[in-house]
Amino acid sequence: MQEFLQLIVTGLVIGSVYALVAMGFALIYKSTSILNFAQGEFVLVGGYVCLWLYTDMGIPIVAAFFITMIIAVFMGVMLERLILRPMIGEPIISVIMVTIALAAVLKSVVTILWSTQIRVFSPPIFSQKALEFGVVRISEVYLWTVGFAFLFLAIFAAFFKFTRVGISMRAVANDQQVAQSMGISVKKVFAISWSIGAMVSAVGGTLVGNINGVNITLSDFGLKVFPAVILGGLESIGGAIIGGLTIGVLENIMGSYLDVYLGGGVKEIAPFIVLIVILMIKPYGLFGIKEIERV
Amino acid sequence: MPLLSVNNIEVIYDDVILVLKGMSLSVEEGQIVAVLGANGAGKTTTLKAISGLLKTEEGEVTDGTIEFDGVKIDGMEPEKIVKLGIFQVMEGRRVFEDLTAKENLVAAAHTQKCSRGELEERIGQVYHYFPRLKERENGLAGYLSGGEQQMLVIGRGMMARPKLMMLDEPSLGLSPLLVGEIFEIIVKLNKELGTTILLVEQNARMALNIADHGYIMENGKIVLDDTTEKLKNNEDVKQFYLGLTEMGTKRSYRDVKHYKRRKRWLT
Numbered sequence: 001m002q003e004f005l006q007l008i009v010t011g012l013v014i015g016s017v018y019a020l021v022a023m024g025f026a027l028i029y030k031s032t033s034i035l036n037f038a039q040g041e042f043v044l045v046g047g048y049v050c051l052w053l054y055t056d057m058g059i060p061i062v063a064a065f066f067i068t069m070i071i072a073v074f075m076g077v078m079l080e081r082l083i084l085r086p087m088i089g090e091p092i093i094s095v096i097m098v099t100i101a102l103a104a105v106l107k108s109v110v111t112i113l114w115s116t117q118i119r120v121f122s123p124p125i126f127s128q129k130a131l132e133f134g135v136v137r138i139s140e141v142y143l144w145t146v147g148f149a150f151l152f153l154a155i156f157a158a159f160f161k162f163t164r165v166g167i168s169m170r171a172v173a174n175d176q177q178v179a180q181s182m183g184i185s186v187k188k189v190f191a192i193s194w195s196i197g198a199m200v201s202a203v204g205g206t207l208v209g210n211i212n213g214v215n216i217t218l219s220d221f222g223l224k225v226f227p228a229v230i231l232g233g234l235e236s237i238g239g240a241i242i243g244g245l246t247i248g249v250l251e252n253i254m255g256s257y258l259d260v261y262l263g264g265g266v267k268e269i270a271p272f273i274v275l276i277v278i279l280m281i282k283p284y285g286l287f288g289i290k291e292i293e294r295v
Numbered sequence: 296m297p298l299l300s301v302n303n304i305e306v307i308y309d310d311v312i313l314v315l316k317g318m319s320l321s322v323e324e325g326q327i328v329a330v331l332g333a334n335g336a337g338k339t340t341t342l343k344a345i346s347g348l349l350k351t352e353e354g355e356v357t358d359g360t361i362e363f364d365g366v367k368i369d370g371m372e373p374e375k376i377v378k379l380g381i382f383q384v385m386e387g388r389r390v391f392e393d394l395t396a397k398e399n400l401v402a403a404a405h406t407q408k409c410s411r412g413e414l415e416e417r418i419g420q421v422y423h424y425f426p427r428l429k430e431r432e433n434g435l436a437g438y439l440s441g442g443e444q445q446m447l448v449i450g451r452g453m454m455a456r457p458k459l460m461m462l463d464e465p466s467l468g469l470s471p472l473l474v475g476e477i478f479e480i481i482v483k484l485n486k487e488l489g490t491t492i493l494l495v496e497q498n499a500r501m502a503l504n505i506a507d508h509g510y511i512m513e514n515g516k517i518v519l520d521d522t523t524e525k526l527k528n529n530e531d532v533k534q535f536y537l538g539l540t541e542m543g544t545k546r547s548y549r550d551v552k553h554y555k556r557r558k559r560w561l562t
């Protein structure tokens with residue numbers, strides 16, 4: 001029981017980062033209808049940029065973190081403007097290919113700039129010291145990670161619910177033409193979606209980088225996002241968040257209980273087994289598009 | 296000078312489908328102007344040409360000009376046209392279903408640089424005209440009744456404080472009682488708030504009752520226009536749009552004469 005609780009808690013920590021990245025992915029899909037296969041590379045870029053600013057350039061972490069976010073926003077806006085906007089109206093498959101190409105390019109740029117071996121934030125920002133909470137032990141860095149991830153999720157949930165820009169973004173996601181009829185600029189909303197999508201992923205990269213260090217496999221976060229959003233329903237930002245948390249917990253539990261029987265590696269594939277099962281029984285996800293039917 | 300003047304425009308969809316063929320109309324400030332016409336006549340297309348939404352559907356104004364308040368607006372982006380003071384309430388009650396009623400109103404004020412307080416005040420004004428929306432403000436717009444949705448889309452129009460509000464078939468699919476209610480409010484908007492109204496309708500009787508001037512559209516152009524007083528007494532209008540024969544009874548849709556008479560307007 002104690003072990004089980006422990007697995008849930010650590011699963012939630014990584015899950016909160018999946019949730020952030022999945023939220024970015026779902027946001028981009030919801031407002032622009034683009035499946036962004038480069039979402040994981042945004043995580044990668046974010047992790048490396050922050051590490052470089054902090055460890056190599058010696059910039060204080062708070063400043064490094066903010067600069068990373070600004071760079072991510074800038075990257076999101078530029079990618080939308082230069083690469084994705086010209087693709088509007090092209091077949092879906094072409095747009096997907098473009099995001100796959102983008103992923104490959106971002107990965108190579110990171111490799112060229114910073115090579116591939118694993119690097120850690122030094123000096124470490126958060127201590128690895130374990131804190132006891134009843135029967136559960138959790139290290140400080142995990143607490144910070146989950147705290148920051150939830151903070152960002154809460155900020156964006158509030159942004160979409162209460163700000164005028166957030167409301168117009170949801171309006172565009174709901175009906176582009178009507179949104180345009182009231183003077184909402186769809187182009188601006190696309191740009192904002194991409195920049196938020198890139199920014200939350202970069203935050204995710206920075207958080208995970210502080211736990212495990214950064215290397216090229218950070219981009220695998222982009223793959224984990226698929227089971228998360230499929231679980232939550234592609235169209236639903238709230239669903240993506242819950243999906244991310246669930247996948248984090250599931251992979252942790254399945255990995256630790258099944259590895260003994262299957263000889264390891266379960267954790268890596270568990271999310272995709274979940275993905276396949278979900279697609280078979282509930283193709284629109286647990287929180288998928290609930291089209292309002294009226295007669 | 297009229298507030299809006301559409302001069303002899305031609306609209307083509309997808310580079311080949313010619314839908315408006317020399318369409319002209321003008322709207323004086325403070326008026327209610329009605330455009331009547333059968334399905335497919337090009338009424339919605341006319342409104343989209345004015346609001347700039349044509350661009351979102353591969354449509355284009357290929358000839359003629361549209362002027363609003365002394366500014367040439369054909370070819371402008373829809374955002375700019377909304378900012379100039381034209382708001383199109385689209386056909387078919389297209390509320391943002393996943394947003395609450397109140398959020399729908401907030402989204403509609405997008406172009407308005409107003410403070411939170413001012414925004415709430417405008418929402419209050421919409422609720423004053425449509426008290427039922429107040430009761431449902433936090434419900435998802437997708438679950439509102441058809442009548443409430445129509446109120447909401449008109450309310451959205453009010454949020455932008457337009458000089459000219461264009462309404463596309465607001466009576467469509469509503470019960471006669473509700474149609475009466477909606478039309479009363481349209482008149483109020485015009486009289487109390489001074490909003491100029493361009494009204495596209497199939498419900499000719501209602502439209503001619505509240506409008507100052509009417510246009511009859513067929514096949515992509517205007518075939519008849521006059522003050523509503525005169526239009527109501529025009530034999531053709533009586534027969535085809537008000538559904539009255541000389542004796543004042545409902546005429547049958549299978550009436551062959553219908554097609555013959557119709558032809559006369561086209562020549």
Ligand SMILES: Nc1ncnc2c1ncn2[C@@H]1O[C@H](COP(=O)(O)OP(=O)(O)OP(=O)(O)O)[C@@H](O)[C@H]1O
Nearest residue numbers: 308312314332333334335336337338339340341352
């Ligand atoms: N996006 C489009 N692409 C191609 N053709 C279109 C488009 N929109 C409208 N049309 C065509 O233009 C013609 C006029 O359509 P429009 O919607 O303007 O008519 P309407 O007078 O509003 O009719 P209704 O009373 O049925 O709403 C129709 O023949 C229609 O098929």
Ligand SMILES: [Mg+2]
Nearest residue numbers: 338339340386
């Ligand atoms: Mg129409």
